[in-house]
Amino acid sequence: QKEVEQDPGPLSVPEGAIVSLNCTYSNSAFQYFMWYRQYSRKGPELLMYTYSSGNKEDGRFTAQVDKSSKYISLFIRDSQPSDSATYLCAFSGGSNYKLTFGKGTLLTVNP
Amino acid sequence: DAGITQSPRHKVTETGTPVTLRCHQTENHRYMYWYRQDPGHGLRLIHYSYGVKDTDKGEVSDGYSVSRSKTEDFLLTLESATSSQTSVYFCAISEGGEYGYTFGSGTRLTVV
Numbered sequence: 750q751k752e753v754e755q756d757p758g759p760l761s762v763p764e765g766a767i768v769s770l771n772c773t774y775s776n777s778a779f780q781y782f783m784w785y786r787q788y789s790r791k792g793p794e795l796l797m798y799t800y801s802s803g804n805k806e807d808g809r810f811t812a813q814v815d816k817s818s819k820y821i822s823l824f825i826r827d828s829q830p831s832d833s834a835t836y837l838c839a840f841s842g843g844s845n846y847k848l849t850f851g852k853g854t855l856l857t858v859n860p
Numbered sequence: 861d862a863g864i865t866q867s868p869r870h871k872v873t874e875t876g877t878p879v880t881l882r883c884h885q886t887e888n889h890r891y892m893y894w895y896r897q898d899p900g901h902g903l904r905l906i907h908y909s910y911g912v913k914d915t916d917k918g919e920v921s922d923g924y925s926v927s928r929s930k931t932e933d934f935l936l937t938l939e940s941a942t943s944s945q946t947s948v949y950f951c952a953i954s955e956g957g958e959y960g961y962t963f964g965s966g967t968r969l970t971v972v
Contacts, residue, residue: 781958792950792963793903837903841958846891846910848961852902 750775755838755851764860768825772838772851775819779849780842782814784823787835787853796836797823828858863887866951866964873971879938881967883951885931891954892934893961894918894926896947903950909934941971 755772762768770784781800785793797812799805799821805812811824825832838851864885873879883892894906895918905918907926915926923945925937938945948968952961 781960783960790966790968792965793961794963795960798960839960841960846954846956847893847905847908850903852900 752776753838753840753849753851756854757852759855759857761857761859762828764828764830764858766828766858768823768828768832768856768858770823770825770836770838770854770856772821773819774821774840774849776840776842776849777819778842779840781840782812782821783839783841783848784810784812785837785839785850787837789834793837830858830860833857864951864953864962864964866949866967868967869965870968871970873941873969875942875971876940879941879969879971881936881949881951881969883934883936883953883964885934885953887953887962888931889953889955889962890931891956892928893952893954894924894934894936895950895952896920896945897950897966898947906936906949938969941969943971945969946971 753774784797786796787793799812802814802816809826813822835853835855837853839848867882893908895903904920909915909928927935948966950966951964954961
């Protein structure tokens with residue numbers, strides 16, 4: 750079983766749609782859960798960061814963690830063309846200085 | 861990206877030549893990392909450093925070496941470049957995994 754699984758997409762949605770991005774993980778030691786956004790030809794940037802199970806909201810973005818199911822999600826409301834990017838989930842806790850990344854989901858929001 | 865710079869941004873080199881990529885930070889973060897990113901493979905850790913002169917291997921370290929003689933600089937060397945090392949290389953810095961990483965803008969390396 751892979752430590753992290755993330756559907757690579759690609760995912761294409763119309764502007765204004767609600768987007769759901771998901772990752773599953775198998776390592777029970779993971780305690781910190783993150784989402785990175787990577788625009789084409791740029792480095793990944795930290796978008797959302799959560800520690801506990803539950804929801805965390807930041808503007809149009811909501812990160813959701815379900816530790817019991819080992820499942821995390823990122824929701825984007827009222828998606829915009831500027832949200833078009835690759836989204837990577839990331840996990841920490843197995844080692845206190847290394848992150849484990851998903852392979853990323855490519856999202857395109859069409860005007 | 862703020863506090864972290866990579867050089868060069870682009871490089872084309874010939875098979876068999878040595879290549880050194882540089883990562884420079886101004887954040888005084890303890891941890892530094894080198895990743896490569898390839899389609900279908902995502903980000904893969906090459907080497908990382910947890911302090912000056914303290915480095916360790918990642919999952920794809922064969923053919924690569926690193927050095928960290930100062931807190932702010934982390935060098936990645938391809939001893940003898942091969943076509944399979946054509947990739948985008950990212951440096952990242954961190955105060956600890958629980959704080960996440962800050963990534964550089966990447967170096968696009970082509971080995972011909």
